[in-house]
Amino acid sequence: MTSVIDQDQEKILKIRGLRVHFYTFEGVVKALDGITFDVFKGESLGLVGETGCGKSVTVRSIMRLIEEPGKIVEGEIDYHGKDILTMKDKEVRRIRGKKIAMIFQDPMTFLNPVLRVGDQVSEVFLLHQEIPEAKRSDGKIDKKKLKGLLRTKVTDIFKIVRLPDVEELYDRYPHELSGGMRQRVMIAMAIASNPDIMIADEATTALDVTIQAQILDLLNDLKDELRTTLIFVTHNLGIIANMCDRVIVLYGGQIVEVAETVELFQKSIHPYTRGLLKAIPLIHRPKRELDAISGVVPNLVTPPEGCRFHPRCYMAAENPEIKERLCVKERPDPYEYFPGHFVACHVRRLERVDEDAGLKPETVYEKIETQ
Amino acid sequence: MKYKEYVVKRLILLIPVMFGVSLLSFVLSNAVGDPIASYVGQSDDKISEERMAQLRHQLGLDQPWYVQYSRYLGRLLQGDLGESASYNPPLPVLEVIVIRFPATAELSVFSLIIAILVGIPLGIISAIKKDKVPDHMSRIAALSGVSMPIFWLGLMLQVVLFNVNNVLDNSAIGFQFPYHERWTRNDYPQPTSILFGMVPASGFMLLDSILFLPADFPILDSVNTSFLMFIDVLLHLFPPAFCLSWLQMALFTRMTRMSMLETMRQDYILLAKSKGLTERIIIYRHALRNAIIPTLTVAGLSLAGLLTGTVLTETVFSWPGLGRWAVNAVANLDLAAIQGFVLVAAILYVLSNLGVDLLYGFIDPRIRYD
Numbered sequence: 001m002t003s004v005i006d007q008d009q010e011k012i013l014k015i016r017g018l019r020v021h022f023y024t025f026e027g028v029v030k031a032l033d034g035i036t037f038d039v040f041k042g043e044s045l046g047l048v049g050e051t052g053c054g055k056s057v058t059v060r061s062i063m064r065l066i067e068e069p070g071k072i073v074e075g076e077i078d079y080h081g082k083d084i085l086t087m088k089d090k091e092v093r094r095i096r097g098k099k100i101a102m103i104f105q106d107p108m109t110f111l112n113p114v115l116r117v118g119d120q121v122s123e124v125f126l127l128h129q130e131i132p133e134a135k136r137s138d139g140k141i142d143k144k145k146l147k148g149l150l151r152t153k154v155t156d157i158f159k160i161v162r163l164p165d166v167e168e169l170y171d172r173y174p175h176e177l178s179g180g181m182r183q184r185v186m187i188a189m190a191i192a193s194n195p196d197i198m199i200a201d202e203a204t205t206a207l208d209v210t211i212q213a214q215i216l217d218l219l220n221d222l223k224d225e226l227r228t229t230l231i232f233v234t235h236n237l238g239i240i241a242n243m244c245d246r247v248i249v250l251y252g253g254q255i256v257e258v259a260e261t262v263e264l265f266q267k268s269i270h271p272y273t274r275g276l277l278k279a280i281p282l283i284h285r286p287k288r289e290l291d292a293i294s295g296v297v298p299n300l301v302t303p304p305e306g307c308r309f310h311p312r313c314y315m316a317a318e319n320p321e322i323k324e325r326l327c328v329k330e331r332p333d334p335y336e337y338f339p340g341h342f343v344a345c346h347v348r349r350l351e352r353v354d355e356d357a358g359l360k361p362e363t364v365y366e367k368i369e370t371q
Numbered sequence: 372m373k374y375k376e377y378v379v380k381r382l383i384l385l386i387p388v389m390f391g392v393s394l395l396s397f398v399l400s401n402a403v404g405d406p407i408a409s410y411v412g413q414s415d416d417k418i419s420e421e422r423m424a425q426l427r428h429q430l431g432l433d434q435p436w437y438v439q440y441s442r443y444l445g446r447l448l449q450g451d452l453g454e455s456a457s458y459n460p461p462l463p464v465l466e467v468i469v470i471r472f473p474a475t476a477e478l479s480v481f482s483l484i485i486a487i488l489v490g491i492p493l494g495i496i497s498a499i500k501k502d503k504v505p506d507h508m509s510r511i512a513a514l515s516g517v518s519m520p521i522f523w524l525g526l527m528l529q530v531v532l533f534n535v536n537n538v539l540d541n542s543a544i545g546f547q548f549p550y551h552e553r554w555t556r557n558d559y560p561q562p563t564s565i566l567f568g569m570v571p572a573s574g575f576m577l578l579d580s581i582l583f584l585p586a587d588f589p590i591l592d593s594v595n596t597s598f599l600m601f602i603d604v605l606l607h608l609f610p611p612a613f614c615l616s617w618l619q620m621a622l623f624t625r626m627t628r629m630s631m632l633e634t635m636r637q638d639y640i641l642l643a644k645s646k647g648l649t650e651r652i653i654i655y656r657h658a659l660r661n662a663i664i665p666t667l668t669v670a671g672l673s674l675a676g677l678l679t680g681t682v683l684t685e686t687v688f689s690w691p692g693l694g695r696w697a698v699n700a701v702a703n704l705d706l707a708a709i710q711g712f713v714l715v716a717a718i719l720y721v722l723s724n725l726g727v728d729l730l731y732g733f734i735d736p737r738i739r740y741d
Contacts, residue, residue: 063645067636097647104645109638114660114735124646173736189646 012196012229013039013062018075020057020066027301031057031070033253033308036334039197044223044230046244046261048237048276050297054253055233056105059199061085062231063100064092098128101190105202107182111174117185118170121157122150124192157188161218180211184218191222198223199231204239216243237280241265249273252298252308255334259341269343271315307332307346315347322347374732377740381725388721389714393447396713397440404704406432443710452714453707457699464711467696472715473574475685475692479677481577482612483670486619491666493620494627499654501632509624516621521614525687528610576604611688615681619673626666634662660734667734671727678723679716 020032032054039045047055060066062077064084077084079099084092104110112120125131134146151170158166161184174182183203190198200219204212220243223230232243240247240261247264249257249272257270268274275293295312298304310316310327317323326332326346334342335349343349400406407427418426427433431442446453452464493513497506580600584593634640635658643657682694689695693712700708731738 065641065645067641093647093649095647096645102642102645104638104642106638110642112639112643112657112661113737115657123643123648127647175737186642189642 009043010041011038012041012079014076014078015039015058015062016076016078018058018061018077019073020054020061020075021071021073023069023071024301029300030303031253031300032061033303035075035250035253035255037248037255037258039229039231040246041196042227042229043245044232044243046240046247047231047233047250048235048240048247049250050235052297052300053250055235055250056201057253058250059102059201059231059233062197062199063096063102065096065102094128097124097189097195098193099195100197100199101193101195103183103186103190103198103200103203106206107179107186108206110186111182113174115173116171117174117177117182118151118154118172121154121185121189121192124189125150125153128193153192154188157192158185160191160222161185161188163188179207180214183207183211183215187215187218187222191226191228194226195228197229197231199233201233202235203232205234205236212239219243237276249276252303253300254308254331255342255344256309257341257343258334259338263338263341269337269341269348270345271313271347272309275312275314304328306330307344313347315345319347322350326350373740374729378725378729381721381728385718385721388717392714392717393444393710394440396710397443398436400706400709401436401439406430406704406706447714452711455696455700455705455708455711457696457703457705457708464707467708468693468711468715470574471691471693471696474576474690475678475681475694477575477577478608478612478615478684478690478692479674479681481608482615483619483674483677485612485616486623486673487670489616490620490623491627491663494624494666495631495654495659497624498628498631498635499650506628509628513621513624516617519617521618521683522687524617525611525614525684528614529688532610577601577608580604611681611684611690614684614687615677619670619677622669622673623666626669627662630665631658631662634658637661664731664735667727667730671723671730674726675716675720675723678719679712 016036018032018035022029022031035058047058049055061072066072072085075085131146131149134141134149136142154170155166158169163169163181163184204215207215216239234240244261246260248255251272257273268277278291281290293312298308304311306328310323316327332344332346334344337343337352431439450465454461455464455467493509497509500506581597583597583600640653640657643653680694681692682698685692685695697712700712732740
């Protein structure tokens, strides 16, 4: 097993005990319940999970974009030695869009309908970049020159994201572009200030498959060219397999498994991850009913005690003694199952302990049945 | 040129609207009362039956309604709206409208401007400071605007501004017009302006007073006179305009607040935030243009409503505008006046809606005319 991630590699983002609550009429939604992970410089990290598991909330917390009625109750997000969550608004604004940029899900609704797309992209330059060429000798800014310079910069960036007819495109409004083009405009906005971290929040979900492939290619190329760190949020495991070095699997606002992508696909440990992988329809497999994880996503106003997955967990069901003793009562802590491969599961941890003691149960390490 | 075509198309559509309106107003007003009444007036008991019949025949009122209507339409096409019988001697309706419309227009436009200038910023502030002190203050201001009857507010304003404190009456501005007597077109001093020569009075007092510049004085005095007149006009215009604008302002405030809050929840605002823009830029550059459209719709309707329906305010402030005349016309069963007024009102509504529709296109690029 070749490790993609060198453990000594620089950690660009350290997230510790992140807890986000939404205060709604039905009660407090505990959307994130103590999330802890690191992001390494230059890697591409996938966040995967079902709808409502907290993927988007996690990445929005990183940019402190949690809106009312949501609130970051607890936690720490360390970026270059500073905690983003306790920064002043002004400092956060200097990070947003400049150091950490986000590509959002739906290109239809995330572009402002009344502003020209070129102007929307040029805002990033205007905000985050010094443009010394636009200054006149007396130190004042030559507005006309600035406009021209911004235009060139924007059209250059348009070319990088492979948009056609860039000159003409600058003056277009979002509704005049196709979905794929709009997504490219959003990507242009994100890469405009050459950020350290690029977050793609379901960046391809709203697009059809061929456009998805194009956008993913583009993101992959850009990541290599710009050497940015990419955090990729999706519920599509196929995209994870293509794009990411490392994967974090979320369930009900908690991390259940962290592993390098190849390892995750080959030897997933957590029962939830296994369920997810099994649910992928494979084209070369004989047709049969899709495997689904039984049960439904937990209501996060009153999440299950202990491990949030236990009501749906087949492993807990197979080990009623452990379930009674631990799963329903204690929250499982991530356990380093293999080097760099963390799993939060009582049953798996106990098995591993048994194995270390020399009693090797056959269930510990198995490939997913190669279908 | 799509824009031009669109305007022309809309103006052509005005014709069927006018036709319908004229038919409706003709039928309805003839259904309410006997049209002969306004001609015989108070003396109807002294007029013999034969004389009445003769009058009816003379005026063509014994013809079937469609003949009467087609005659009316024929006169209408020649620009003859009939005579307003509530004047003594009767005045042509068209002339009455030409005299009275500027007074109403000046009042409504001025009050609309006040309402927009106050209402929209107030709405933005209360959206930004939602559920905080400024929001509550603006809610109170808006609610009192909506719930205060205009006739009461108008009377109170008069009492406070002109009777109790004599604030404005004695402000020693040279020209002291009695408050109730706004000049009518006839006794308006012909403005022999130094600059412009003989300027016909437009009836818009703010404009006329600026252009007045009497020629017989040294230039400084002349300018001074003109300026003082302007101030005076402003002082007389403000109370009724304020009265009218408060209600409109309340509407604009609430409307702007609501649509601003709605807009601030949109995805593109989140994107703007993620770019690191300041709250100020997000609000004024990204949110306001999207949020202003519903307010604009209301403002357009308000303008039409104000131009045709400032009845209460005009009555309370004895404003020589269209509204008061229309009420008198209804009271006197002055059919020609009623029909003329309804036609004008319809035209104003259609035109101000067209104006709003055209404004949409400037604000929202998604709206195109084809």
